[in-house]
Each structure stands twice: as C-alpha cells, then as structure tokens.
Amino acid sequence: xxxxxxxxxxxxxxxxxxxxxxxxxxxxxxxxxxxxxxxxxxxxxxxxxxxxxxxxxxxxxxxxxxxxxxxxxxxxxxxxxxxxxxxxxxxxxxxxxxxxxxxxxxxxxxxxxxxxxxxxxxxxxxxxxxxxxxxxxxxxxxxxxxxxxxxxxxxxxxxxxxxxxxxxxxxxxxxxxxxxxxxxxxxxxxxxxxxxxxxxxxxxxxxxxxxxxxxxxxxxxxxxxxxxxxxxxxxxxxxxxxxxxxxxxxxxxxxxxxxxxxxxxxxxxxxxxxxxxxxxxxxxxxxxxxxxxxxxxxxxxxxxxxxxxxxxxxxxxxxxxxxxxxxxxxxxxxxxxxxxxxxxxxxxxxxxx
Amino acid sequence: xxxxxxxxxxxxxxxxxxxxxxxxxxxxxxxxxxxxxxxxxxxxxxxxxxxxxxxxxxxxxxxxxxxxxxxxxxxxxxxxxxxxxxxxxxxxxxxxxxxxxxxxxxxxxxxxxxxxxxxxxxxxxxxxxxxxxxxxxxxxxxxxxxxxxxxxxxxxxxxxxxxxxxxxxxxxxxxxxxxxxxxxxxxxxxxxxxxxxxxxxxxxxxxxxxxxxxxxxxxxxxxxxxxxxxxxxxxxxxxxxxxxxxxxxxxxxxxxxxxxxxxxxxxxxxxxxxxxxxxxxxxxxxxxxxxxxxxxxxxxxxxxxxxxxxxxxxxxxxxxxxxxxxxxxxxx
Numbered sequence: 001x002x003x004x005x006x007x008x009x010x011x012x013x014x015x016x017x018x019x020x021x022x023x024x025x026x027x028x029x030x031x032x033x034x035x036x037x038x039x040x041x042x043x044x045x046x047x048x049x050x051x052x053x054x055x056x057x058x059x060x061x062x063x064x065x066x067x068x069x070x071x072x073x074x075x076x077x078x079x080x081x082x083x084x085x086x087x088x089x090x091x092x093x094x095x096x097x098x099x100x101x102x103x104x105x106x107x108x109x110x111x112x113x114x115x116x117x118x119x120x121x122x123x124x125x126x127x128x129x130x131x132x133x134x135x136x137x138x139x140x141x142x143x144x145x146x147x148x149x150x151x152x153x154x155x156x157x158x159x160x161x162x163x164x165x166x167x168x169x170x171x172x173x174x175x176x177x178x179x180x181x182x183x184x185x186x187x188x189x190x191x192x193x194x195x196x197x198x199x200x201x202x203x204x205x206x207x208x209x210x211x212x213x214x215x216x217x218x219x220x221x222x223x224x225x226x227x228x229x230x231x232x233x234x235x236x237x238x239x240x241x242x243x244x245x246x247x248x249x250x251x252x253x254x255x256x257x258x259x260x261x262x263x264x265x266x267x268x269x270x271x272x273x274x275x276x277x278x279x280x281x282x283x284x285x286x287x288x289x290x291x292x293x294x295x296x297x298x299x300x301x302x303x304x305x306x307x308x309x310x311x312x313x314x315x316x317x318x319x320x321x322x323x324x325x326x327x328x329x330x331x332x333x334x335x336x337x338x339x340x341x342x343x344x345x346x347x348x349x350x351x352x353x
Numbered sequence: 354x355x356x357x358x359x360x361x362x363x364x365x366x367x368x369x370x371x372x373x374x375x376x377x378x379x380x381x382x383x384x385x386x387x388x389x390x391x392x393x394x395x396x397x398x399x400x401x402x403x404x405x406x407x408x409x410x411x412x413x414x415x416x417x418x419x420x421x422x423x424x425x426x427x428x429x430x431x432x433x434x435x436x437x438x439x440x441x442x443x444x445x446x447x448x449x450x451x452x453x454x455x456x457x458x459x460x461x462x463x464x465x466x467x468x469x470x471x472x473x474x475x476x477x478x479x480x481x482x483x484x485x486x487x488x489x490x491x492x493x494x495x496x497x498x499x500x501x502x503x504x505x506x507x508x509x510x511x512x513x514x515x516x517x518x519x520x521x522x523x524x525x526x527x528x529x530x531x532x533x534x535x536x537x538x539x540x541x542x543x544x545x546x547x548x549x550x551x552x553x554x555x556x557x558x559x560x561x562x563x564x565x566x567x568x569x570x571x572x573x574x575x576x577x578x579x580x581x582x583x584x585x586x587x588x589x590x591x592x593x594x595x596x597x598x599x600x601x602x603x604x605x606x607x608x609x610x611x612x613x614x615x616x617x618x619x620x621x622x623x624x625x626x627x628x629x630x631x632x633x634x635x636x637x638x639x640x641x642x643x644x645x646x647x648x649x650x651x652x653x654x655x656x657x658x659x660x661x662x663x664x665x666x667x668x669x670x671x672x673x674x675x676x677x678x679x680x681x682x683x684x685x
Contacts (some may be wrong), residue, residue, distance in 0.1 A: 028593055029608045054607045057636045061604045107566065114565045134565045184468070190657055191617060195566035198600075205602040208636075272568075325375070326600075333375065337368040344363070347566045 005296050008289060012303035016070055019310035023066035026317045029058040029135050068207040068215065068272060069313045069327075070306040073266035073282070075219040077305020078298060080279030081286070082222070085233040085294055086254060093280040094265035096168045097258070098145035103269035103273040107139020107199045108182055110134045115192045117185075132184070135214055135270045138199070142266030145171050150258055159254045198325035200272035201328035204313055211271040218267025222260035223302065229257050230295040237292070275309065275328045281339045282308050308335070357467060374527040388517050389504055391524040395539060398527055404503055408544060413481065413502045413563045416527040418584065421477055423469050423484035425450040427506065429660035430519055432460050433535050434528040441477045442466055449655045471496050481525065508659045512543060513581040519661060535661060542664045543583055545673050550585025557643070558670070559611035561601055563627050570601035580667045584674070586613075603636055612644040613674055615649045617656035626650070649673045 040059030042048030050056040083092040153164035232253040401413040437459030509515040523532020571577040572595025589609035616627035650661040655666040
C-alpha cells in the first residue's frame with residue numbers, strides 16, 4: 001500500500017470512529033456528557049457499570065444504530081464495488097442482481113404474515129423467533145432472487161454477464177410488480193402500508209445486536225474473499241479472454257465475487273432495509289480518490305461506505321430530524337448532488353473508465 | 354476557475370433546492386385542508402351550492418338519492434344519516450374498517466368496489482359522490498367534468514372539524530335532523546368523557562403502531578391528539594415535538610415515558626401484534642406503560658378512524674385508564 005493510500009485509509013478509519021461517537025450524541029433523549037457516554041458504551045460490553053435507569057438503554061440503542069449504520073454502509077459499498085469490478089460496468093450495484101428487490105419481497109411476506117394477511121406457521125408464532133423473522137425473510141428473499149438471477153445467467157458452468165444483467169432487470173421488475181400488487185391489496189391498512197414503505201427506504205431505527213451480527217457476518221464473509229479476487233478483478237478489467245490467457249480462473253473468480261457480493265448485500269438489506277444509491281455511488285467516489293487497483297479499492301470501499309452512511313444518518317438526525325426522513329431518502333437527496341459535483345470535477349477521468 | 358465555481362455551485366443549488374422542496378412539502382402537510390361549505394341557493398334546501406377550495410363551486414340540484422360512498426370514514430358517517438336504499442355503492446374495505454363490522458342496516462348488501470376509478474364511479478350513475486381529498490386526486494377531474502357533484506372531505510384533525518363534517522354531510526344528504534342528533538350525541542359523550550377525566554389529568558399516553566418494520570405515532574395536529582386532550586391526558590408524541598403521523602423509535606418511547614400506550618389489535622389471533630412487540634422488547638421493560646402492562650388494544654377500525662367512532666375509541670381508553678386508576682387507589 002502506498003503512503004497516500006495509507007493516509008486515506010487511516011483518515012477514513014478516524015472518520016468512522018468520530019462519526020460513530022457523534023451518532024451517540026444525537027437522539028430524542030438529548031446529548032449525554034462524554035463521561036456518561038464512555039461509561040454507557042463500556043457497560044454495553046460489560047466493561048463498566050451501567051448508567052442509571054433508562055439512560056443505559058438509550059446509549060445502547062444509539063450504539064447499535066451507529067454500528068449498524070457503519071457496517072451496513074460498508075457492506076453495501078463493498079458489494080457494489082465487487083459487482084462493478086466483475087461486470088466492468090459502472091452502473092452495477094446490488095440492486096442489479098435482484099438482491100434488494102428480493103429482500104423487499106421477503107420482508108413484505110413477513111409483514112403480511114405478521115398482519116394476518118397470510119397464514120402464519122406455528123414456528124413463526126413462537127415469541128422467541130418472531131424478532132428474527134423479518135430480517136430472516138428479507139435475507140432468504142435476497143438470496144432467492146440472486147440465486148434465480150445467477151441460475152438463469154449460468155450455462156455450462158459459465159456465467160454470462162450480459163444475461164445476468166438482463167435477468168436482474170427482469171427479476172427486479174417482476175418483484176416490483178408483486179410489491180405493487182401487495183400494496184394495492186392492503187392499501188386500506190395504513191399500518192401495513194407504512195411498514196412496507198419503511199423497508200423500501202431503509203431504517204436504522206431500533207436496531208439491536210441481532211441486526212449488527214447479521215450484517216457483520218455477511219461483511220466478514222465477503223471481506224474474506226478479497227485476497228482471492230482482488231488481483232483477478234484487476235486482470236479481468238481488460239476482458240475475460242485476456243484474463244484467462246494471464247492464468248486467471250475466471251469461472252472461480254465470478255462465483256467467489258458473486259457469492260461475496262450477494263452475501264454482503266443480502267445481510268445489509270436484511271438488517272436495515274433498502275438504502276438506495278449507496279452501493280452505486282460510494283464505489284465511484286472511492287475509485288476517484290484511490291485509483292483502480294482492487295486490492296486497495298475493496299477494503300477502502302468498506303471504509304468509505306461506512307463513513308458515508310454514518311455521515312448522512314448523523315446529518316439527518318442532527319439537522320433534519322424534524323423532517324423525519326429515512327436513510328435511503330437522505331442518501332438519495334444529498335448523495336445525488338454530491339456525486340454530480342464529483343463527476344463534474346473529474347469528468348475526464350470518469351469518461352476514461 | 355470559472356468552471357470550478359460552477360462545478361460546486363450547481364450541485365449546491367440542486368441540493369438546496371431539493372431540501373427546500375422537502376421542507377415546503379413538510380410545512381404544507383401541516384396545513385389544514387379546507388372543509389367544503391354547502392349553501393342553499395334559494396329558500397328551500399335544494400338547489401345547494403357546494404363551495405370548495407380555490408373558489409370552485411358545484412350545484413347539487415336536488416336531494417341525492419344515488420350516493421356513492423368512496424371510503425370507510427364516509428361510510429361510517431353517512432350510514433348513520435341515511436338509509437341504505439339511497440346508497441349505490443360502497444368500498445370493499447368498509448366491511449372491515451367501518452361501523453358496518455357491527456351494523457348492517459342493509460348496507461352490506463350494496464354493490465362494492467375495490468378502488469375508486471372514474472369509469473367505475475360513472476358506471477354506478479351516482480347523483481352525489483362523497484369521498485376523501487385523496488380519492489378526489491385520483492378520479493376527481495374526470496368525474497367532475499361529467500357534472501356529478503362531488504363532496505371531498507379532508508381527514509379531520511380535531512373533534513371540532515369532525516363535527517363540522519357531520520353537519521356538512523347532514524346538509525348535502527338532506528338529513529339535517531339525523532346529523533343534528535349524531536352531533537349532539539357526539540358532544541354529549543365527549544363532555545361525559547371530559548367530566549370524568551380529573552384523575553387522568555397529567556397522565557401521558559402514546560398512540561403507537563408497529564407491525565415489525567418500525568413504529569408510527571400521531572403527534573400534534575391529528576384527531577388522535579385531540580382525542581387524548583379530551584380524555585384529559587397528555588399526548589406523549591406531541592410532547593416529543595412530533596407532528597402529524599411520524600416515525601416513533603424505541604428511544605422515543607423511553608424518553609417520552611408514557612403511562613399508557615394505545616395500540617391497534619389485529620384481525621387474526623396468531624399475528625405479531627404491536628402489544629406483543631412492546632411486551633417482548635427488553636429495552637422497554639422499564640417504561641411504565643409496558644412494565645405495568647398498561648397497553649390499550651383498540652379494534653383496528655377504531656385505531657385509525659376519522660369519523661365519530663373516535664368517541665368509541667376514547668371511551669374504551671377512558672374505561673381502561675379509569676379501571677387502572679381505581680385499582681391503584683384500592684391497592685393504596
């Protein structure tokens with residue numbers, strides 16, 4: 001790693017920590033003194049005595065929110081970076097392979113079961129299982145659609161990238177139709193329509209250890225593949241035949257990258273709903289800053305995604321709290337113009353990709 | 354230099370523009386939608402001039418006999434004022450989300466529809482359409498062009514607005530006596546709830562729903578907020594600075610520390626209910642309402658009603674709260 005990349009990496013790590021601390025300071029319960037925050041966070045990990053009364057619970061809610069925001073941002077960004085590298089297409093994002101649509105469909109089915117519109121199996125009525133059902137259903141939905149898309153694009157053990165993109169569009173459109181039909185059917189039930197909407201634009205409210213564990217598992221699994229795919233993705237940038245002639249096992253790389261990208265995005269969306277745009281723009285921003293080598297790009301995209309989502313969530317809570325906007329909405333509202341400014345500034349470089 | 358200036362200025366302006374748009378929409382959402390007025394043109398009850406927002410008027414030439422009811426709130430009120438034979442159609446959801454759950458009076462046999470679209474409305478050949486502002490946005494222009502009078506009612510934000518709507522419907526349906534009786538009964542029941550509310554004063558209540566993907570609560574400027582004031586209680590969501598229907602996190606609940614939480618029941622038995630979700634959340638275990646299981650379950654139609662049925666909801670909450678207060682007094 002070159003000194004410049006090292007400085008950027010350290011800077012992003014520092015920003016992640018600072019923003020996480022800032023996240024702990026905002027919320028309806030008001031700002032806590034630094035000592036109390038430190039004690040509350042320590043107590044969450046059984047390292048200190050808990051704060052009195054509900055103050056400890058409030059600190060823990062904010063802590064889970066900050067951790068979820070960081071890891072979800074990192075996971076979505078990593079997934080987007082991997083897919084853009086694999087497809088050699090700057091428009092690729094987790095939504096392209098049907099992950100986000102599948103997660104929404106899974107979550108919608110869970111919400112319909114909770115609300116009595118679909119039969120509920122005995123296992124799901126067990127109170128100890130219920131908190132996991134929504135995220136679990138979203139995760140299975142994401143994996144299911146991703147498996148369908150990749151299955152359609154696979155022939156004789158080889159994945160056709162154009163077919164994959166087209167199958168992704170077809171599956172996403174079909175799932176949108178199903179979700180539209182569900183919304184029309186339950187339109188009179190405000191609670192259910194609101195719940196479906198909450199998942200569509202993501203939510204970091206009321207996260208807990210289960211959500212954070214879920215997204216961290218997906219992220220760790222995806223990051224574990226980086227040493228095995230980073231150089232291969234660089235070599236595949238010049239085309240699959242060239243990569244093969246250079247000794248790259250293209251089939252294995254595709255399977256690894258797809259599996260990692262799907263797992264990472266599926267866990268993130270299952271934990272926090274759809275947060276639009278992040279998996280598309282953060283990889284571009286990171287590429288503008290650190291260049292095109294995937295051994296640097298992939299880990300940097302995790303840090304960049306974490307910082308980006310934490311920053312937008314902090315901005316929303318600290319400055320636009322009255323508007324009650326969801327993270328996906330804020331991401332689109334602020335991220336779009338910011339991304340445009342960078343594109344304008346680096347037009348020549350961007351065109352050269 | 355000049356290019357760099359535009360590179361930063363354009364996105365900044367775009368960003369500011371988007372945020373201003375969001376803020377404007379948000380500010381306007383708090384504004385009261387006007388309730389139409391019905392004014393007799395001559396000495397008799399009809400023709401009637403219906404005056405709507407933006408100086409738009411329509412004339413109801415004669416007493417309506419083929420009334421199209423477009424939503425459950427309108428069904429709630431109109432079914433108290435007129436007989437079923439003057440109604441041509443009502444929405445499918447009225448059977449589960451209006452007073453027709455408990456009452457028939459011949460309304461359940463009427464033609465039903467799933468969604469309001471112009472062609473379907475016209476096919477029923479109504480001589481009056483009663484709908485919400487929301488229905489009107491979808492089908493209003495076409496139907497209005499056909500000359501059928503349409504009275505579009507906003508969702509009431511207070512009990513006074515609700516009473517104004519009842520009186521308006523009494524006028525346009527030529528059922529002023531029934532409307533007067535309904536209004537009087539509503540007033541009497543509200544007064545009774547308020548009179549008995551001394552012991553409830555100062556207690557905090559949160560109206561909350563959550564089907565597993567995030568909670569919502571009605572804050573200031575909602576019918577639920579006015580209902581809570583009528584009970585003599587304090588709306589915790591309004592205290593938290595919430596306005597209209599807003600997201601409500603578990604941290605909000607902890608900070609608001611409600612003494613009672615009002616939740617919707619569900620139609621089935623096995624579903625995840627808001628009540629179970631609150632009781633199963635360890636972080637809320639110390640919130641008074643949860644710790645003491647002071648959670649009031651309302652029938653879903655009462656939880657989201659915009660009609661006079663709100664008083665039924667208020668009475669159920671009052672009965673629950675008063676019983677708990679009496680229990681506590683006995684225990685002391």
